[in-house]
Amino acid sequence: MGLLAALISGLLFGVGLMVSGMANPAKVLGFLDLAGRWDPSLAFVMVGAIAVGSIAFLFAKRRKKSLLGLPMQIPASTNVTMRLVLGSAVFGVGWGLAGFCPG
Template identity: 70%
Template sequence: MRNLAAFASGLLFGLGLIVSGMANPAKVLAFLDLAGRWDPSLAFVMVGAIAIASIGFRLARARSTSVLGAPMQLPTASRIDPRLIAGALVFGAGWGLAGFCPGPALVSAASGQPRAWLFVAAMLAGMALFAVFERIAAQRRQSSR
C-alpha cells in the first residue's frame, strides 16, 4: 500500500509540475529573467505550493505516524551553515543556467527531452562526486581522532 501511495504521490507531483509549467525550462528561465521579459506566473505557483505545504507540515507536526502508519520524519535542522549556503548556490546556479531543478528535470527526461537527460546525467555525476567527497571527509575525520 505504501508503494502505491508513493507512486500516486509522485505521479500527482509530476503532473503538477507539467501543468504549472515548472517542467518547461523556457518558462523557468523567463521567470528568472528579472531584468528582461520577466514572467511572474511561476511566483504564483510557488506561493500556492508554499501555502499548501505549510498546511501539510502543520498537520504532520501534530502526528507521530503518517496516515499509512510510517514514522513521521520531519526536518529538525534550523541552522544556516556554509554547507547549506553552498548547496543553495549550486542549486540556484543549475536552475538559472539550465532552467531545471531535480524534480522537473526528471519529469522532462521522462517525457524525452534531450536537454533534461543531459541535466539529469550532470546531476547524477554531481551526486556521485558529493558522495566521494563526503566519504573522504569522513575518513579524514575518523583518522584524526
C-alpha cells in the same frame, strides 16, 4: 501500500509540474530573467506550493505516525549552515543554466 502511495505522489507531483509550466525551460528562464522580460507566473505557483506545504507541515508536526502508519520524520534542525547556503546556490545556478525544474 507504501510503494503505491509513493508512485501516486510522484505522478501527482509530475503532473503538477507539467500543468504549472515548470517543465517548460522557456517559462522557467523567463521567470529567472529578472533584468529582462520577467514572467512572474511561476512565483504564484511557488507561493501556492509553499502555502499548501506549510499547512501540511502544521498538521504533520502534531502527528506521531503518517497516514500509512509509518513514523513521522520531520527535520528538527533549523540552523542555516554554510553547507546549506552553498547547496542552495548550486541548486539555483543549475536550475538557471538548464532551465528545467529539478523536481
